[in-house]
Ligand SMILES: C[C@](O)(CO)[C@H](O)COP(=O)(O)OP(=O)(O)OC[C@H]1O[C@@H](n2ccc(N)nc2=O)[C@H](O)[C@@H]1O
């Protein structure tokens with residue numbers, strides 16, 4: 001028997017970052033939106049725990065026990081008294097180290113797939129607690145749709161979304177390390193006179209999401225990690241400018257980057273922006289995707 005779970009990528013439509021906490025994490029007001037780019041995690045019984053990976057960037061994904069899918073299987077087995085002898089296969093389509101929660105998606109996918117394979121009977125709350133222990137973005141990968149994440153981003157309140165949003169994602173060469181981007185955020189903050197304000201979700205942004213209004217959403221998008229990502233990867237500014245010139249309603253760095261995200265008015269505008277980004281040579285690839293997308297889902 002095998003179980004396959006499909007899990008979406010995310011873009012942060014608002015990422016408000018507070019000061020660094022004593023535990024090294026930052027308090028966030030993190031408005032997640034799941035987008036229609038997916039990894040698939042397939043689990044099957046095996047003689048020992050084994051991870052394989054295929055798809056773009058698969059060579060950069062660790063196949064040992066540091067892989068988030070492996071860690072998820074081990075955590076669930078430990079919690080429910082199972083032996084974690086499974087083969088996990090990850091079919092990657094979410095850019096690796098791209099700021100779109102690819103590893104988190106695989107962690108959430110493996111949790112749900114192993115849960116279904118083993119019939120653990122774990123509750124949704126237990127799966128969410130295990131997910132939060134794996135990483136700040138992992139609970140959202142389970143939930144999908146749109147949600148406000150507080151704390152380090154792991155405490156979720158699901159949000160209503162009133163329509164489809166059309167996005168383009170420009171994939172960059174190489175990746176950015178999430179801890180390095182947060183460290184750069186701290187370095188830039190230390191150079192300013194005012195302390196970092198507490199992170200607060202924008203009411204106007206939540207209304208724009210609820211109304212399914214891309215123009216209003218474009219006016220309220222924001223990513224406090226963007227200056228840090230641009231500082232570490234300055235040429236992203238050219239990619240952002242190219243998409244804006246091609247008619248995107250708004251352009252921003254996705255999470256910790258280096259993927260850049262472009263909100264467009266409709267599917268036609270999305271295609272135009274994607275073509276312009278590709279022609280410009282300011283990115284490695286451009287992908288069109290709709291949001292919101294459902295969270296981790298067992299297929300078949
Ligand atoms: C940038 C985002 O993707 C936006 O959704 C997330 O905040 C990062 O989430 P993630 O990759 O799941 O991060 P984790 O695996 O929990 O943490 C990795 C590292 O990122 C930094 N980190 C992460 C989340 C947070 N609220 N504050 C942080 O400072 C810490 O250095 C931490 O050691």
Ligand SMILES: Nc1ncnc2c1ncn2[C@@H]1O[C@H](COP(=O)(O)OP(=O)(O)OP(=O)(O)O)[C@@H](O)[C@H]1O
Pocket residue numbers: 060061062066067068069090095096097098099100101102103104106107137175176178255256257
């Ligand atoms: N299943 C996995 N898929 C991809 N990377 C993984 C996985 N498990 C562990 N990693 C490690 O995590 C690092 C970050 O990869 P990931 O694709 O999750 O980045 P990201 O999308 O920028 O993350 P986030 O948006 O959550 O900050 C990789 O460089 C890799 O070493």
